[in-house]
Amino acid sequence: MVTQMVLPKSLGERDDDPVFALHRGGKMQIAKTVALQDRVDLSLAYTPGVARVCEAIADDPALIHDYTWIGNTVAVVTDGTAVLGLGDIGPRAAMPVMEGKAVLFKQFGGVDAVPICLDCTDVDELVDTIARLAPSFGGINLEDIAAPRCFEVERRLRERLDIPVFHDDQHGTAVVVLAALSNAVRLIGKEMGDIRVVLCGAGAAGVAVARILLSAGVGDLCVVDRQGLLHRDRADLTQVKLSLAQDTNAADRSGSLGDALKGADVFIGVSGGTVPESAITEMADDAIIFALANPTPEVAPAIAQRHAAVVATGRSDFPNQINNVLAFPGIFRGALDVRARQITEGMKLAAANALAALVRETLSVEYIIPSPLDGRVAPAVADAVSNAARREGVHRR
C-alpha cells in the first residue's frame, strides 16, 4: 500500500504561476517494473532469489548490464556552478534543471536518468566523487559545470572510467551546431573547407564547438573571448585557450571581434555578449549567423536577418532552434545500446551528420535543423552513434 505525501498548504500563491504549479513535487518519480503482490514475488525480486543474481554478477561483472537497471541509466551530474545563464547558484538550486534534463532523456531517448547535484566544486573532489558513483550508472552526463574546470573533470573521468562520460554543455552544443552549420553551408552553396568562421566565446561550449568544427574540416576558424581574438602571443590565456589559439587563427591575427568579423562567412555566438550591427554589416555576402545566447541572442534575430542569408538562435520562438535536446538523448541511447566504453569524436561527428541528414531533403533558410519535438531525431542519432561505436571498436555488444 502506497501512502501519499502530505502536501503543504502554504505555497498556494506561488503556484498561481504555471511554472511553479508544474514543478510542485518535482517532475519525475521511480516506477517499479516488477510485481510485488505476494510472497512469491518478494522471494524472486528480493530475498532469497536476488542473492543468485548478486552471485552471478560477482562472478561476471558484465552481467550488471543485463540484470540491473544500469544498462539503461545515466547520471546527470552537476556541481551547480554554471546553471543556464544563472551562473554559480549551487547544487540545490540546480536540481530543477537536472530533473528537466532527466525527463528529456526519458521522453526522447527512453533513458533512465538520475539527477545528481554535488556539494563540492574542487576538481579532485568532483572527479573522485563521480568515479565512486560510477558503478551505479551506465553513463555519466556532466551538466552545467563551469569552465575551465569542466575540461579537466571530463578528461580525468574519461581516463578513469569505462563508461561514457559526456559534458553536454560542451559536446551536445557542438554536435547540434555542426549539424546546423553543415546544412547552412550547403544551402548557400559553399564547402566547409572554404568558409571562414568566427566563434565568439571560449568557455565550455565555445571550446567544444571549435574542436568539432576543426574535426569537421572547417578551413579558417578564429575564436574570440572578452579580450579579443585568441592568438599564440596572448599572455592571459589558460592552458585550454592557449591550446585552442595554437590550433586556430592560422594567420595569427590579433584584434577585436569586429576586426575578426570583417569578411567572415560565419558568426557563431556562445558567449552571452552583444554584437553591434556595424560589425555584422562587414561580414561576407550570404553570411551565416548563429546567435545562441539564451534568452538574449548576441545579435537580435531581426538585425541578423537584414545582413545574413541564414540565421539560427537558441530560442524556441524563432526558426532554426539550436537546442542540446537534439543530441544528448540519442547519443546516450546509441551508446547504451551497444554498451560503449566511451563517446568518441567519431560518434559525435556521426550524430551531427545524422541530425543534419534528417532535414537535408527539405532544407530552407528557416529549416536547417529539425525541431526538438521531431520524433525521428533520437532514433536516427542513436543508430548513427551505435554504428560509429561499432566501427571504432568501443562497443561491448
Place this chain on the structure above:
Amino acid sequence: MVTQMVLPKSLGERDDDPVFALHRGGKMQIAKTVALQDRVDLSLAYTPGVARVCEAIADDPALIHDYTWIGNTVAVVTDGTAVLGLGDIGPRAAMPVMEGKAVLFKQFGGVDAVPICLDCTDVDELVDTIARLAPSFGGINLEDIAAPRCFEVERRLRERLDIPVFHDDQHGTAVVVLAALSNAVRLIGKEMGDIRVVLCGAGAAGVAVARILLSAGVGDLCVVDRQGLLHRDRADLTQVKLSLAQDTNAADRSGSLGDALKGADVFIGVSGGTVPESAITEMADDAIIFALANPTPEVAPAIAQRHAAVVATGRSDFPNQINNVLAFPGIFRGALDVRARQITEGMKLAAANALAALVRETLSVEYIIPSPLDGRVAPAVADAVSNAARREGVHRR
C-alpha cells in the same frame, strides 16, 4: 518518441530461471510526472521557465522540497561490503539488492528510492562521498555496509547532514525485533523489565538491537560474539563492543553462549552461527527464540518449537517473519512527510510500538508481528514516526 533498448540474444539459458528472467533489465525505471508534448510544455518544464524555479530555490533553499522530487526521495547507498549473507561482493554485485530495496520503498512507502553503489570502502571516502551527494536526496538509507565501519559512517553523516540518515541493517532490524519481542513478552505474561535476554551477534544488527532493547527497558541483557560473552575485561573488543559490554551484562559474567543461555528468557540470534539443542533446553520456561539468520536460522524452527513458547525467524516460510520491510518504508515515509532533520531514538521506538500495536488484538504464538505484505503497516509506522518527529521538534513542517 522513445526508442527501445536493443535486447541481447545470448543469455536465454540463464533466463529459464524465473529469478533471472524477472531481473532482466532491472526492476525499476524513471517515470516523468509532467507532459512534454509541445513547445509550451518544454518552456514550462525546461528553459526558459525552469530558471525561475532555480532562482526561487537559490533565494530560499527550503523550496527544493516543494519544487523538486527530493522531497520524496531516498538514496539507498552501499559499498557492497556486507551484502545479504554473501559478504564483501563489491558495489556492482550489490546492485540487485539495492534495486530490490528501492522497489520495496516504492511499493510499501510510496518513496522514490535511488540505488547508489559506491566504489570505495574507506570511512573518510564513504562519508565525504555521501555528504557530497546529499543535496540530491531527501534522506539517506545506508545498506549492507560492513561493521564496524558502518557505525562511524552513520555517526559522522548524522552529525554532518540535516536530512535523515538511517543504516537499515542496524535500525530496521532493531525496530522489528523490538516490536516482535514486546508482543512475545506480552503473550507469555511477562514484563520487558523482568526478562533476561541473550543476544547472539555484535555486528551491525546486534549492536542496534542491543541499543533499542536497552532503550525499551529490557532489564537484563547479555551480548555474545564468536569469543563468548561481552564483558568489561575482554581485551579483544572494538570500541563499539567495549561500549556495549559496559552497558550490558550487569553481573559482568564471562563464558560461552551456552553458559549465558542457562535460565535465559529470550534468545535473539543475528549472528549466522548455529546453536546446539542442548543449549536451548537450559533456557527458562516459556522461552522466546528469535533465530534470525537467513537462510539458515541459528536454531532450526522445529527444534526451537520443542523448547520455546514463541519462535520467530527471518524466513517467509515460517510464522512470525522478522523482516526489515516492516520498518524502513514507513519510517522514511513518516520522516519525509514532516521533513525530519534526522531519525531519532524516539522515532524508532514509536515505529516499533506502532508495528506491535497492529497485531496486539489478535496476538498468538504464530502471530506476534504483521506480514510484510500487510498494507496497514507502512501507514501506521509513518504516522507514528511523523508524530514522534513533531514531539521531538526535528520536523520542518
